[in-house]
Amino acid sequence: MGHTQSSFWTVVLIAAIVEFYSLLPERNQDLSLSSSTQKSHWVQGIIHVHSTFSDGGGTPEEIAKAAHQAGHDFVILTDHNNDEARKKGFEKKYEGTDLWVEMESSTPVGHAVSFFSNSEKLRNVGAERVVQATYRNFSKSESDPDLFWSIAHPSNIKNPWSRLDEFGPGWEVVNFDSSWQRQFSEQPFKFLLTVGVYPFNEYLSALRFLETYPKDFVAWDEMTRRGPGHFAYLAHDTHSKVKLNQTESLNWPGYLQTFKMASNVVFLKSPKSDDFETRKKQVYEGLREGRLAVLYQIVAPFDGNDWRIDCDGKTFTVGDSVSFKESCEAVITTPVTPFVKVVRLVKNGEIIREVVVEPGSKSPLRVPLKGAGTYRLEVLAQKHTALRILLNRLVPYVFYNPIYLQ
Secondary structure: OHHHHHHHHHHHHHHHHHHHHOOEOOOOOOOOOOOOOOOOOEEEEEEOEOOOOOOOOOOHHHHHHHHHHOOOOEEEEEEEOOOHHHHOOOOEEEOOEEEEEEEEEEEOOEEEEEEOOOOOOOOOOOHHHHHHHHHHHHOOOOOOOOOEEEEOOOOOOOOOOOOOOOOOOEEEEEEHHHHHHHHHHHOHHHHHHHHHHOOOOHHHHHHHHOOOOHHHHHHHHHHHOOOOOOEEEEEOOEOOOEEOOOOOEEOOOOHHHHHOOOEEEEEOOOOOOOOHHHHHHHHHHHHHOOOEEEEOOOOOOOOOOEEEEEEOOEEEOOOOEEOOOOOOEEEEEOOOOOOOEEEEEEEOOEEEEEEEEOOOOOOOEEEEOOOOEEEEEEEEEEEEOOOOOOOEEEEEEEEEOOEEEO
């Protein structure tokens, strides 16, 4: 009896070890964003992060260093109602990574990320004036052509956006900080298991965390159905600081931890400039026009991904608006990967085509389009552990902003 019990628990222990340390197919070992030698018309980076100038746990230099270590081209700092980092000269290039300073504004209807630094009227007037201008822009009582903004963490448990009957130009379709809070509040056991896995398998822990919130995607589709001029992105909203009591805090989750997980790919109209200010204008133009995609590079780098719409021999990409023709077709390319991918073409919020791409496949998909509408693309990856207990599901890989067929 004793020998049988001993053998049973030995098997259980071995199975647990296999499950904790496995992930099939094997992880992508190259966590850098891209090794492409042709990466001249797109950049990748972090949007929405907090420093010691508000409630963050790291300095702007530490944030820039973490972004550089994770392979990012840029990071946009957005402290709460505070632009001191810009005034004190922290907006600059750090070891190949640009750091730009904007602000998270606390308006009467919720938090918004204000991209104000290119505005002649707002760049030097103080944080309070930026908050007021952002809210007046939302309420349509004032317009500044050089100010653009996005709704921040729209479904946050503590600070949700309260006016979903009205949309701004931008939308945080994924917010990591809100995801942590939601999982902890609604699925505490799952959250604790995800955190508990981390010391043994950081990669598996990250993939368990990668979940999207359907409500925010429904609202995103509702926003873009109203036409061009909108953009959606992934917000890290990383603070690297959790208060334990009045005097002590924990620097978790860390900047590098979250920066390695995902990023935003911004497509440029011209090759990336060598000039700091020109690069900023290029990236901000791409953001504002919706020429971007959300990338979970912990799954795989961006190289090899592409989607466009061809109409009468002309090519259109994310953010573009074009008149519908009977000849229009979506052309979708994904990289060769060791895992199964699921490609979803979405029109006006409804999945109109879903294709399973097997490992090793590299032929582009061509999908004839029927009728005008707002088209966007999702690519997901099938990931699982050896016993399929800790993980067995589709995880997000790439989400593209829409192409508009009028």
